Amino acid sequence: MVNLNGVIVETQKAVISIDNRGFNYGDAVFETLRSSGGKIYFWEDHYFRLMASMRILRMEIPMNFTMEFLEEEIKRTITSSEREAGYLRIKLLVYRKTGGKYTPNTNDIEYVISFEKLETPFYTLNETDYEVELFKDHYITSGLLSTLKTNNRLINIIGSIFAKENDFQNCLLLNENKQVVEALNGNIFLVSGENIKTPPLSDGCLNGILRKQLLSILKRIPDFTVEVASISPFELQKADEIFITNTIQGIVPITKYRKKIYRNEVAMQLLPKLNLKARTD
The missing domain is CATH 3.30.470.10 (Aminotransferase class 4, branched-chain amino acid transferase, N-terminal domain)
Structure with missing residues (x-):
């Protein structure tokens, strides 16, 4: 209906x-x-x-x-x-x-x-191989309009076709300043040691609801420091862990970018906290 x-x-x-x-x-x-x-x-x-x-x-x-x-x-x-x-x-x-x-x-x-x-009542963690690549054919324009969920998603569509044709599970999108902004279907978080980083809205990333919720959760965990700052493509291979967030899937760990293999320890730690917040908020 x-x-x-x-x-x-x-x-x-x-x-x-x-x-x-x-x-x-x-x-x-x-x-x-x-x-x-x-x-x-x-x-x-x-x-x-x-x-x-x-x-x-x-x-x-x-x-x-x-x-x-x-x-x-x-x-x-x-x-x-x-x-x-x-x-x-x-x-x-x-x-x-x-x-x-x-x-x-x-x-x-x-x-x-x-x-x-949907298949499950709560968020689960996908532990299968999840390889990504940069999509560099087109760029997101930094600024307010790019943060909105409008039905103009041509870059996401073309990027998803590129990913399918090249056997990637997802792609990471860049803005006109060559900064990593987000994935095709969600926001991204980089984990380096105890530091967790995600791009600012001013770079053009989607103003995601799960992004907001995870930032709120992370602020209550003293083991981590949270940084909202621009991400260079060079930082991707230095990170210990990268994951994608969106409303439907929750947290999606990336397992590989080029030759770099990532862990999913922080994602596993955050998942039950996210599920609890979703049920109680």
Whole structure:
């Protein structure tokens, strides 16, 4: 089932206009949510990120677009059995109403909510081989717009095709200053001894919800020092450990970059803390 502006319809019958602005101009933002047993992980953080993204894109936020309203709309979209027992990936997409070309006729919005099932109720650690490479054909532009979850993901798409063609599990993306920004599908963290480093939002990395949660967790662990700073490609082979974070997978350890083999000890230490935070927040 899909929720189109408050109307629940069967997925195969859901339609949008051919002149939809999200489809034509990338004039849309979205949130990817993980839900288990009817609880949406880190829902408050997702909601406020969505509101901030809509304001930055000058979308008109309806008066009824409260956190409670959208949560209820999500729950209405999902059948009761799936909400209680299901492990779900939910997508909440917001786009400006049709009209105008580059300059829209209105800043009013419409939305669609869809979902699909996941295999596990909580975050697990992938311990299979996970090799990455730098993707250097195109660059992310540092700045505020790159931190938003818009539906303009061409670099990620081309990068994922490059990874598939070359038997990599993922790629790391660079900005115009040749700094490592993020992976194709999430933020990155580098572990060097007791220091853990992740790029700043000013470099153009996604303002990830799991990035925020892990930074919060790490600040409470006295064994580690946390640094939010630019990452040079030369630092990758010096790191002891690198992992990727995103809302659906949680923590994904990288096992290999070129000739460098990485451990996953810190990722294993953080995983139960992340699962606890997801269930209790």
